[in-house]
Amino acid sequence: MKRSEVSRRTILQTAAGGAVAAGLPGTVRGAAPAESIKIGMPVALSGPSGGIGAQMRRACEFWAKGINAKGGLLGRPVELLIEDTAGNPSTAVRKAQEMVERNGVRILTAIVASNEALATVPKLAEWDTIFISGDNGDGRLTGESLVPNFFRPNVSGPMGTRAVALYLRDSPMKTFFGLGMDYAWGHNSMEVFENEAKRSGKTFVGAIFSPQGTKDFSTYIMKIRQSGADGVYLVLAGDDNNAFLGQAKQYRLGEKMQLLTEIVDQMSIQATGDAAIGLIGSSRYPFRYDNPANKAFVAAWQAEYGKNPDLFEGDQYQSCVVLQAAIEKAGGIEAAKLRTALEGLTVNSIKGRVTMRACDHQGEQQGFIVKVVRREGMDHPEPEVIATYPGSRVTPPCNKMVFDD
Numbered sequence: 001m002k003r004s005e006v007s008r009r010t011i012l013q014t015a016a017g018g019a020v021a022a023g024l025p026g027t028v029r030g031a032a033p034a035e036s037i038k039i040g041m042p043v044a045l046s047g048p049s050g051g052i053g054a055q056m057r058r059a060c061e062f063w064a065k066g067i068n069a070k071g072g073l074l075g076r077p078v079e080l081l082i083e084d085t086a087g088n089p090s091t092a093v094r095k096a097q098e099m100v101e102r103n104g105v106r107i108l109t110a111i112v113a114s115n116e117a118l119a120t121v122p123k124l125a126e127w128d129t130i131f132i133s134g135d136n137g138d139g140r141l142t143g144e145s146l147v148p149n150f151f152r153p154n155v156s157g158p159m160g161t162r163a164v165a166l167y168l169r170d171s172p173m174k175t176f177f178g179l180g181m182d183y184a185w186g187h188n189s190m191e192v193f194e195n196e197a198k199r200s201g202k203t204f205v206g207a208i209f210s211p212q213g214t215k216d217f218s219t220y221i222m223k224i225r226q227s228g229a230d231g232v233y234l235v236l237a238g239d240d241n242n243a244f245l246g247q248a249k250q251y252r253l254g255e256k257m258q259l260l261t262e263i264v265d266q267m268s269i270q271a272t273g274d275a276a277i278g279l280i281g282s283s284r285y286p287f288r289y290d291n292p293a294n295k296a297f298v299a300a301w302q303a304e305y306g307k308n309p310d311l312f313e314g315d316q317y318q319s320c321v322v323l324q325a326a327i328e329k330a331g332g333i334e335a336a337k338l339r340t341a342l343e344g345l346t347v348n349s350i351k352g353r354v355t356m357r358a359c360d361h362q363g364e365q366q367g368f369i370v371k372v373v374r375r376e377g378m379d380h381p382e383p384e385v386i387a388t389y390p391g392s393r394v395t396p397p398c399n400k401m402v403f404d405d
Helices: 050-069 089-103 114-127 157-168 184-199 218-227 238-250 266-276 292-305 311-330 335-342
Strands: 037-043 078-084 107-109 130-132 175-181 203-210 231-235 258-261 280-283 346-349 352-356 367-373 382-389
Touching: 037 050, 037 089, 050 078, 050 238, 050 266, 050 292, 050 311, 078 089, 089 114, 107 311, 114 130, 114 184, 130 311, 130 335, 157 184, 157 231, 157 258, 157 280, 157 367, 157 382, 175 184, 175 218, 184 203, 184 231, 203 218, 218 238, 238 258, 238 266, 266 311, 266 382, 280 382, 292 311, 292 346, 311 335, 311 346, 311 352
Parallel strands: 037 078, 037 107, 107 130, 175 203, 175 231, 231 258, 258 280
Antiparallel strands: 280 367, 346 352, 367 382
């Protein structure tokens, strides 16, 4: 069965196939296979966020395949249990609970939307389960809604917004308008951007929000044009982002104002082509980041998939690396041991140094600003890093979504 055909449950074994335990260090032929480390993935593989979910699934599969080829974690194979949530919060909770109660899962990851994550975290203590975010942006998850068993190694929405705000402090642009998706992440990030803009002496003239799954943005684009702002800040992702960028080009919005965004990802760039050129925003993972770990990762990814890793693939993979380090440090997957191992844990990987803060379980890491360009020799536009900010400047104070400076 091809990887693309997997829709409900995927169990990854070593590339050689057969009984996983047969190739593990210290095992004896004929001995009982080692119990697998089960990781539950209630991930949106259909619906507006399906493209993002597919990236996150691919990153986990790539990580697990590499781990199992080397003998597993703690001598145990990694097993991924994958269920499609279609981006529905109640479905995400139900699928996660089934994984816990029926399959003995004690680690969850790859939940795509923040509203799905916010619906899931209140159940973690009851399930005695750790949730490692790979994508969720809503600042409340490490703020007012933080629970002890939730950890976010990935860049949060406020962190991405902060990076953009720092970049704009030295910009000649003075006035800004906003368009965000009408759910938790969109409102949260727009609030942070408004506060940051005002503190920088800029003028925020207003914002509008579109329902998730919007296909026609013409009325929104007209309101943006009528605002007369120098720039428009976008908090869009997946199909929504693609639809907006395509229509914005038709209406020549980019000629009237600068398009800014919290997230710049290759999936949207490839889907919209030249419509994305000139877009400036934060990147949670720029595949061209120059460090040894990332170069090795990109080379291995290209060998496996024949393309460069995208933003959500890199961010989710980084979360898997953090999880791996925590399991190795804890010597097991019990929630209490993993929680202790994660708090204060530092890894140096594909995005550089990431430290899991004990105070709020947010991964402190550097922020990247990129601009979409097409240069000679490129088959399609690509994000180019134009600014980098240290983790201490882009990560908010503990348990907060706003910044002090």
